[in-house]
Amino acid sequence: MKYVNVAIDNKNDNTDNLYTYGSHFDDIQVGSKVTVPFAKGNRVRTGYVFDVLDHLEEEIKGLKYIESVDEEIRLSTEMMDTCRWMRKRYLCRYIDGINCFTPAGSVSKRGKERRPYKDMEGEGRFPPQLTGEQAAAMAIMEPDIKSKQHEIFLIHGITGSGKTELYIRLINSVLEEGRNAIVLVPEISLTTQVIQRFIGRFGPDQIAVLHSRLSLGERYDEWVRIRSGQVRIVIGARSAVFAPLRDIGIIILDEEHEATYKSDMAPKYDTVEVAIKRAKSYDGLVVLGSATPSVSATYRAEQGIYKRVELTERYNQVALPMVEVVDMRQELKAGNKSMFSTALYGQMKTCLEEGQQVILFLNRRGYSTFISCRECGYVMKCPDCGIALTYHKAEQGAVCHYCGKTEPLPTACPDCGSKYIRHFGTGTEKVEEFTAELFPDYPIGRLDLDTIRLKGSVDKIINDFRKGKTKILIGTQLVAKGLDFKQVGLVGIISADVILNIPDYRAAETTFQLVTQAAGRAGRGDKEGKVVIQTYNGEHYSIQAAAQQDYQAFYHTELMVRQSLLYPPFSDIVQVIVAAAKENVCINGAQQVLGALERELGEEFKHQIFPPQPLLINSKKEHFRYGILIKCPKGKRGTCLWAVDKIKRAVNIGKKVPFSVSVDINPY
Structure with a gap:
């Protein structure tokens, strides 16, 4: 006879505990998937074993017993320990951690082997000599x-x-x-x-x-x-x-x-x-x-x-690419209103004529980035998520890049009735159209979330570019990450300012990383590559450092900024999220949670708890969400999370509470 502590597969904070059962299965182990009778109605539920005991310290009246064990999905002791650790570190439920380890899908009914990439041919079979x-x-x-x-x-x-x-x-x-x-x-x-x-x-x-x-x-x-x-x-x-x-x-x-x-x-x-x-x-x-x-x-x-x-050196000994920063304000003064600077157009023309390839990077997909009324300033937003919709020419509609909802383009402003409602800004779809007009003789590919929806489309786009079938590849950050093309002679960064303007303390860091990574796609073959960075803010330290490929210059400046404002790595950011179906309920709930946090954390955190703010993206289920940020200095994380967890459980376990609380630690 064994005794086990089981976490029930039930996404509810009320049941996020370990429940003790008896077991007649002597070979039961930590990590076993079991079925058990649960709650007053003894409904059969799935659970996972966290502890196996030989005896109980106290007798449990009305002890229930495990009904069956599924050995196909047994997890290891290490996995269960990691689940327990995740629950404490991220304030999630036991079952949330377990679901990370357990498989989706089920056994093939036809006995067919479902093995991806089994027919893929490898490359680089012979190890090169190390530098x-x-x-x-x-x-x-x-x-x-x-x-x-x-x-x-x-x-x-x-x-x-x-x-x-x-x-x-x-x-x-x-x-x-x-x-x-x-x-x-x-x-x-x-x-x-x-x-x-x-x-x-x-x-x-x-x-x-x-x-x-x-x-x-x-x-x-x-x-x-x-x-x-x-x-x-x-x-x-x-x-x-x-x-x-x-x-x-x-x-x-x-x-x-x-x-x-x-x-x-x-x-x-x-x-x-x-x-x-x-x-x-x-x-x-x-x-x-x-x-x-x-x-x-x-x-x-x-x-x-x-x-x-x-x-510090490239494997092929070729120097890092030559980088040119173009001030688009000066281009505008000179009468160039197009999305390509004179330098970028000239470099593209030369590069393509020499038989090399070009990558154009813009971290915005779609045709235009927002739809606005020039009469009253109305901006078309997703009714479910509350973020600005992006115009997609191919779909002839306004698309939400968070939930995917598509709205028809209005012929008049929904607010004031004006006919002066237009789409503004530039996305990869528009860059592709403009590039095709300038370079009609060169095949173009586009790599963004709109072009990779079908299975296998990513590989086709990348392989076509690698084999030289396409000469110009336009894309979002997907083209800036780790791809290795030998014939790329030029990388053009259409707008280096896109990321700088987002409300995130990492904006400068992300800008430096994306510009540097995108630039790194050039000159990976035998020839030195070239990079053209277009910007309206060329004086910013992140763009200057990226242009010079100077990580240390960026790092030391950014570290001083972070330290002065107590941002990571000098703190942890804890975001407490209050969600509700009605805005007034959400606001009131957020104020209640704020008060509870101030009481629990006391004077020590007085200046590190920030008032509730509406979050940029709201979910469909609970339409309104407000976030409370806590800057948690190093060494105080345990104190902070203990208080946050106490408040979270008090709210979520309470009866008929009209709002819920969740937590995100060091959110993006």
């Missing part, structure tokens, strides 16, 4: 693999310096030790290129892939292959950090600075933190790689929390 810098980096990191020493390494390597080859060599060392590896990339669009390289070196049978663009059946079968030990390497986007691997020897996060590594859905986890937690359980390495590391990562390296490894 002196790469060999030195291996000498620093490899001994910790051999000795099973948990360490966190930050590889700061300029674009084209050979970080991927280091990842492959490190994983090879891990496999030689009989251990396993996880490789994470920030965008699904990058997985194919990474998979090709890894298949070329390790073969297809050792590799599994996990990301959200796979079908549910494919994801289920990959999960089973991983858990059963058939594969040694898992490649994927953010959620692959939860792959059911055992004996993890290394977890690699390429482009560690990317915001996509932070989940914006429950549980709102940070992939880097989860990777460190899992790797530490197995005494494995965590390797963070980037040409533009996040400010927080570099600061941790300076503090000795991470070990820093630098790659």
